[in-house]
Amino acid sequence: MKARVHITPKAGVLDPQGKAIQHALAALGFAGIDTVRQGKVIELDLADTDPGRARTRLDEMCRRLLANTVIEDYRIELPA
Amino acid sequence: MKARVHITPKAGVLDPQGKAIQHALAALGFAGIDTVRQGKVIELDLADTDPGRARTRLDEMCRRLLANTVIEDYRIELPA
Amino acid sequence: MRAGVIVFPGSNCDRDVAVALGRSMGRPPVMIWHGTSALPDLDLIVLPGGFAYGDYLRPGAIAAHAPIMPAVVAAAHAGVRVLGICNGFQILTEAGLLPGALLRNAGLRFVCRDIHLRVENSYTPFTQLYEDDEVIRIPVAHHDGNYFADNATLAALEDNDQVAFRYCEPGGEVSAAANPNGSLANIAGIFNRDKTILGLMPHPERLADPALGSEDGSRLFDSLVATLS
Amino acid sequence: MSVAPAAIAQHGLSPAEYAEIETILGRAPNHVELGVFSVMWSEHCSYKSSKRWLRLFPTAAPWVICGPGENAGIVDIGDGQAAVFKMESHNHPSFIEPYQGAATGVGGILRDVFTMGARPVAILNALRFGSPKHPRTRYLAAGVVAGIGGYGNCIGVPTVGGECTFHPSYDGNIIVNAMTVGVVERARIHYARAAGPGNPVVYVGAKTGRDGIHGATMASAEFDADSERKRPTVQVGDPFTEKLLLEACLELMASDAIVAIQDMGAAGLTSSAFEMASRGGLGIALDLDAVPQRETGMSAYEIMLSESQERMLIVLKAGREPEARAIFAKWELDCAVIGTLTESGRMVIRHGGVVVADLPIAPLVAAAPAYDRAWIATPPRAATVNAPPPPSIRAALLTLLASPDLCSKRWIWEQYDHMVMADTVRRPGGDAAVVRLHGSGKALALTADCTPRYCAADPVMGGRQAVAEAWRNLIAAGARPLAITDCLNFGSPERPEIMGQFVGAIEGMAEACRALDFPIVSGNVSFYNETTGSAVQPTPNVGGVGLIADLARATTVALAVGDEVVLIGANAGHLGASLYLREIAGSEAGAPPPVDLAAERRNGAFVAQCITEGWLAACHDIADGGLLVALAEMALAGDTGVTVVPPRLEIPLFAWLFGEDQGRYLVAATSANAERIVASAAAAGVPAVGIGQAAGKDLTVSDADTISLSELRTAHERWLPEYMAATPEASEG
Ligand SMILES: Nc1ncnc2c1ncn2[C@@H]1O[C@H](COP(=O)(O)OP(=O)(O)O)[C@@H](O)[C@H]1O
């Protein structure tokens, strides 16, 4: 099963990359871009077949390694 | 309108980050993880109201700045 | 003083800090491979600079789970002094031994240069040979040294005198211009509550030798030797 | 059945070369074999256009341990130690993907050095970008610098020096050359000569993927559009794996288990296997099924031609495999026996149990094409130019110091960890970087030099000048110059004018090497740096290495209050092809300054003697921009002003201040020592004249031409960061 984990900077945490992209886009002439945030996406190929169990495991992976919850939120995406 | 751009290493391109994450997950005891790839996700708040035009603009942003198409693929996600 | 330097795959300042510590101690520290799970009897554990596991995912994130880390955490809780320099600081935050996190530099580029630090608390085993408010010159070399903590954490750090060093002008003024990476409150290094753990982004081991231009960094190691011997 | 002409052309082989292949084999090559020939006979691997000219280089000296022909050159530095170094290009990949292109360039040159048993101790880089006005320049510069830093910083080898200049001739072809210097105990030097039939051939490092398989070979009929899509032309580097590979290799090299070792660089497994076997006159039986692979379904062709990074090929002593396996397992790297040395003299390659290639090694390597390409000498330019005086000395100096080529490159070197390993005694910004030999009172001085605008004006003189400037920089740092490596970047060798530049540059370099006792021990050639017939300026980058036997003698460029400044060397006010002419008058005309090699040697020997005597407080060579620029750099470094008191002049003052005559130094000393210097110079036949005194916080030439250090500093530091921050780094222009 293919899963995706989205990791984004928490609200209130500085996102220098996002800010730089926003600035660069404006300088390239792309108008009307309000905010830009940059995050990570991690795609995993899991042996699991049960989506519920996969989600539990992914949640644990996020808390233990993939995300730093001091600064990041995460969101797990499983095939519907 | 909120848009999301996913940028991932092209198939066949070495992804040292993904490799390291896969390795670390295995070391933590998470079994049955086949491949891991890491990419970026960029979230943008656009003034556009027309999804077609937004997509065209995002495509241009990707080619000009956000992605390097020599080694990266990109995918644009707009609200349905 | 018995000191050990943990070597992770990708550490690259392990030798540098061993040399600087050796100068202060009069003999070299022991080098400890990350893959072992037991520590010898130590008074000081050093987590050196470098790119453990390539800094992939987040700097320090993978190293914080290395086989040796449970022993490091246990020793830290038992009061053994722990010093994390640069990547070592990142590992300490990821391992939960120090609060906050180190984000990408605000300028987004790697920055390697001498900076000035104001000593904020000289009543600790790490800093006792400095004076309060003394300005010292030490190099930084990092891509992710932008210290962040939420407001409550930051307030607690200030209240408990846990800020060890701040980036400052040569005259001691703490200004935005003197901040190389965007760190909150110009924080360059912090202690845990008990002042038994220090994490800092600058590299004291790189200016701990007159041939390299300064010994400002040596006094940090000398302080530890003076306290722990 | 013969191979179709289209496939031959796609493999970059000429019909004559293909005919030679059929003669060698006595039959038509199969697809794998054709691929092998195509890379082995490529310009990059065979040096077919340059070989005969490279022979002109002097390569020997009593202190040279290993000259060209191995992975890197080696010189003796005393006390049982040796310095190992080489420079290499990664121009084309860096133009396509600046970050990864430059990063993998650094990775490759690091491997060339540690494959010989040396621990890398320093990296240098020579960068040439297009016009600052070109829309891609900023993007390329940002990516290249970040890529070099990204690799070197992570692996933990300091990047201590280099060059960076801009010129429109590089708009379509940037130059990215990297140099690595390593140090090895003489007894631990490892070579790449296979020996001992029956010994195992071992693959270590990262797994093989479909990276970087030659563009020219990609369109081959055997592959559908899908397999082409799967094959990235640019490799992605993994400096973390390289760090592990470095430590693992050095750990294994501490024993005597290794017979031969070579990195898999350009043309990967093919060139490393063929070159090791050929040096030892042996054959190899290779089994590709044993090659660690990152992807499924790779063909023999792909495995043989892959340029995946961070890999090495080792010939072990039979029976030592367990030792190697244990070490590589500790560092979490692959280690696989993929073949055996044989006495057959043939490379026999099996895949899926069947022989997919069977090639004689010696003929394939020995019969590699070698061309005597047509060349025409570059026409000489007028020796004198009509150089207008500047609006004011003050304005001219500020313009020069703020110009792209002369401005401070701090923005670059602060992105490089130039202090890791804690032995960088002289950081970037001076003449040569100085890196202490760990745990000793000795040091290496390192520099990278070339002035392409001189080479364009007169390749012979430009070639001489590149070598002479490297030598001068080492002298000025207080070192004894030992040897150089080089990277020769030119346009298409198939054009006689370009070939003429190449031949001229080599002649000039060789003359200078001989005159200065400064042999060439390694190097690299990069041709075809041109787009639609427009070539880069000839760019023979030179990397120089010198030895400082006593660190106490290492000099500084920093002026201090009270210093007298003495000019060593003749000042004829030569302004042809100068930066003054280009930046102030907008002209690139004229012949470059002549390099009088006898004077160069005399003046350098004299300065070295002054350093040994302990007479100098500071020392700086005079190069781009001339005397006043060099003096301003010394003043800025020491944060000390200086008043210039020119001697009686027979040339205009501005020519004296901005001319680029060669063989010159500025030295600073106490007034007593300055007198000694001038007197002994006269005795030695070396021109020397006092030109000013250090004091205050202004640089003063006359009342009207007084500039505060802070104004100078702003001018010098401002351009590059402002340029890089100006607009975004668009990847398309
Ligand atoms: N310009 C040059 N000057 C001197 N030696 C050179 C030059 N170009 C190449 N060589 C030598 O030729 C050999 C092959 O070079 P190269 O193919 O670049 O090595 P590698 O396979 O390690 O990349 C090396 O020993 C190199 O030092």
Ligand SMILES: [Mg+2]
């Ligand atoms: Mg090589």
